[in-house]
Each structure stands twice: as structure tokens, then as C-alpha cells.
Amino acid sequence: MKLHILAILCMATTIIQAQEETGLWTSDRPDGHAPISVMGDHTHSKGDWMFSYRYMHMNMKDLHQGSSEASMQDALSQYMVTPKNMPMNMHMLGIMYAPSNKITLMAMANYQSQEMELQNRMGNEFNTASSGFGDLKISVLYTFFNKNRQKLHAQVGFSFPTGSINQEDVTPMSAPNKTILPYPMQIGSGTLDANLGLTYLKEWDKLSFGSQLMGIFRTGENSNDYLLGNEYSINNWMAVPVNSWLSFSGRVKWAAVEKIHGANPDLNPMMVVTADTANSGKTYAEAGLGFNLYAFKGSLKDVRFGFEATLPIYQNMNGIQLKNQETLTFGLQYSL
Structure with a gap:
């Protein structure tokens, strides 16, 4: 009789533990991390580390005014020079560490390079980089809760002005000397910026969902007398795990970027489209498709590889600006 009671108690304990374990949201599946282009999407358990590398290629090409296409002639009727296209490449390194189950610390650094092809009224083309x-x-x-296979956490952070806002290059008008480049060609914001976010996650056996609200809030003016616009976005994604090591995802993002406040006195707003702050700020939506690979065992255990391709589905520009085209993001993540 005692053995039967002991066996029943052991079974009951096992069932309760299993219910508690399956009641938690978990990252131990290929869709346990968001599409690779989403940052700050998950937290870690106490003592866990994660290192990440991402490479992003973004292309901007052709002109847009409002929500309609604009021609080179439209731009050159108002400015001496107009951009034609601008590819940008970014390498991102990240590190995360959880001192407790509630708190995860995150740091991200990046190196970016970009080149802009331009044309003047005489039809001459040139590049700056x-x-x-x-x-x-x-x-x-900070994790608010993790239960019923749902998770909610907040992000509070700061972006420190380590990127240059004094990038220069030679143009036909400045040759042989270098001149300050317009706002899109600068690397940093020049200001201390607050990054605030809220992320909700939900898992089912064969599906997962995530939603993230993010805001970037600029503070003060930088040393060149301007302030980049605040940014607001909402990201929603769904992912389907095909098996224990592969998942496919779809994502939709809506975002708004405010206009630049102030102006760099060394830039002539009548010279080139990108030097006029009236041509800054926009609202846009984009859609992405991607996949995640997850090594759940073996010598590469806890290594992830992610890929996502993104295309714009809506763009409404202030003034005349280059249109967003395709964005490709690759990334590796390793947890221990």
C-alpha cells in the first residue's frame, strides 16, 4: 500500500513539474528567437551569456516624394545635385548577460559603410562614401512575467554618441578639398538617445508569435546644431517550427521617423537634396520572410543562424528622398 501511495505521489509530482515546465515560454526551439533583424526580442536565465554577429545590407534607390515616385528632373529643378542610389552595409556585434532571471543586460556595437551615387544638373555623376x-x-x-507560454519584457537603454557626425569626402564642387557630407551619410546621431521597448511573446506547439513596440528618443542638439528625429515602430512576427532545428518566419513592421530639427550650418540646403532637412522623416511599412537554424545538440549546440529578406510595402516621405529597396540580414548567435 505504501509503495502504491509513493508511486502515485511520484507520478503526481512528475505531472505537476511537466505542467510547470510546459507552462513557461522557452527559447529552446528554432523559433525561440525572433527573426534575425529584430533586436532585444528575448531575455535569458540567470548566469546565461549570448554573443551575436549580424550583417545587414540595405539598398536605397530611386526617388520618392510623399507616397508617389519622383523623377530626377523633379529633384534637379529644385536642387543642384540629387542622389540616385545608396547601398549601406552594417556589421553588428552584440553581447547579452543575465545576472538574474528577471534582468538581462545587452550591449551592441556596429561598424557601417555606405556609398552614395549622385548626379548634378549637367548630367555628371559622382560618388561619395x-x-x-x-x-x-x-x-x-526586464521580464514582467513568463507563464502560460507567454512572456512580456521591457527594454530601457541608451545610445551613446560614439559614431561620427563629421564624415567628409571630395565632391566636384569641393575638389581637391574634402567637404562635410549630408545627414544620411553620417555614421552617428551625435546625441545621447533613449531606447525604450516592450516585447510580448507567445508560443504554441507548432507556432509562435511576437510583437514589439520600440521608440528612439533624441535628446538635445549635437555639436553640429541639429537633432535627428525620434523614431517609433511596431514589429509583429509569426514563426513555424518545421522540426527541432528549423523554423520559417514572416514579419511586418510599421515605423515613423520624425524630421530633423535644426541644421548643420556647414551644409547648403539648396545644393543637394540630402542637405535639406525638409527632405527628412517618413512613415513606412515593410514585410520580411526568413528562417532560423538551431543546433540543439552536438558540437555546435546552442549555435543559431538566421536569415531574413525584407521589402517595403508602403513609404510616405517628407519632401524628396531615396526609396528603401531590399534589406538582407544574416546573423549568428551563440548562447552559453
Whole structure:
């Protein structure tokens, strides 16, 4: 009789523990992390570390005014020079550490390079380029709850002005000397910026969902007398785990970027489209498709590889600006 009671108690304990374990949201599946382009999407358990590397290629090409296409002639009727396209490449390094089950610390650094092809009223084309380390971001992620296979956490962080806002290059008008480049060609913001976010996660056996609200809030003016606009976004994604090591994801993002306040006195707003702050700020939406690979055992255990391709589905520009085109993001993540 005692053995039967002991066996029943052991079974009951096992069932309760299993219910508690399955009641928690977990990252131990391929869709346990968001699409690779989403940052700050998850937290870690006490004592866990994660190191990450991401590479992003973004292309901007052709002109947009409001929500309609604009021609080169439209731009050159108002400015001496107009951009034609601007590819940008970014390398991002990240580190996360959890001193407790509630708190995860995150730091991200990046190196970016970009090139802009331009044309003047005479039809002559030329290129400018810039590169360097961007602004350093440090954040704290706080988990409010993790139950019923749902999780909610907040992000509070700051972006430190380590990126240059004094990038220069030679143009036909300045040759043989270098001149300050317009706002899109600068690497950093030049200001201390607050990064605030809220992320909700939900898992089912064969599906997962995530939603993230993010805001970047600029403070003060930088040393060149301007302030980049605040940014607001909402990211929503769903992912389907095909098996224990592969998942596919779909993502939709809506974002708004405010206009630049102030102006760099060394830039002539009548010279080139990108030097006029009236041509800054926009609202846009984009959609992405991607996959995550997760090594759940073996010598590569806890290594993840992610890929996502993104295309714009809506753009509404202030003034005349280059349109967003494709964005490709690759990334590796390793937890221990």
C-alpha cells in the first residue's frame, strides 16, 4: 500500500513539474528567437551569456516624394545635385548577460559603410562614401512575467554618441578639398538617445508569435546644431517550427521617423537634396520572410543562424528622398 501511495505521489509530482515546465515560454526551439533583424526580442536565465554577429545590407534607390515616385528632373529643378542610389552595409556585434532571471543586460556595437551615387544638373555623376563605428547601445531588459507560454519584457537603454557626425569626402564642387557630407551619410546621431521597448511573446506547439513596440528618443542638439528625429515602430512576427532545428518566419513592421530639427550650418540646403532637412522623416511599412537554424545538440549546440529578406510595402516621405529597396540580414548567435 505504501509503495502504491509513493508511486502515485511520484507520478503526481512528475505531472505537476511537466505542467510547470510546459507552462513557461522557452527559447529552446528554432523559433525561440525572433527573426534575425529584430533586436532585444528575448531575455535569458540567470548566469546565461549570448554573443551575436549580424550583417545587414540595405539598398536605397530611386526617388520618392510623399507616397508617389519622383523623377530626377523633379529633384534637379529644385536642387543642384540629387542622389540616385545608396547601398549601406552594417556589421553588428552584440553581447547579452543575465545576472538574474528577471534582468538581462545587452550591449551592441556596429561598424557601417555606405556609398552614395549622385548626379548634378549637367548630367555628371559622382560618388561619395563614408564609414566608421556607429553609436554604442547599452540596454537593460526586464521580464514582467513568463507563464502560460507567454512572456512580456521591457527594454530601457541608451545610445551613446560614439559614431561620427563629421564624415567628409571630395565632391566636384569641393575638389581637391574634402567637404562635410549630408545627414544620411553620417555614421552617428551625435546625441545621447533613449531606447525604450516592450516585447510580448507567445508560443504554441507548432507556432509562435511576437510583437514589439520600440521608440528612439533624441535628446538635445549635437555639436553640429541639429537633432535627428525620434523614431517609433511596431514589429509583429509569426514563426513555424518545421522540426527541432528549423523554423520559417514572416514579419511586418510599421515605423515613423520624425524630421530633423535644426541644421548643420556647414551644409547648403539648396545644393543637394540630402542637405535639406525638409527632405527628412517618413512613415513606412515593410514585410520580411526568413528562417532560423538551431543546433540543439552536438558540437555546435546552442549555435543559431538566421536569415531574413525584407521589402517595403508602403513609404510616405517628407519632401524628396531615396526609396528603401531590399534589406538582407544574416546573423549568428551563440548562447552559453
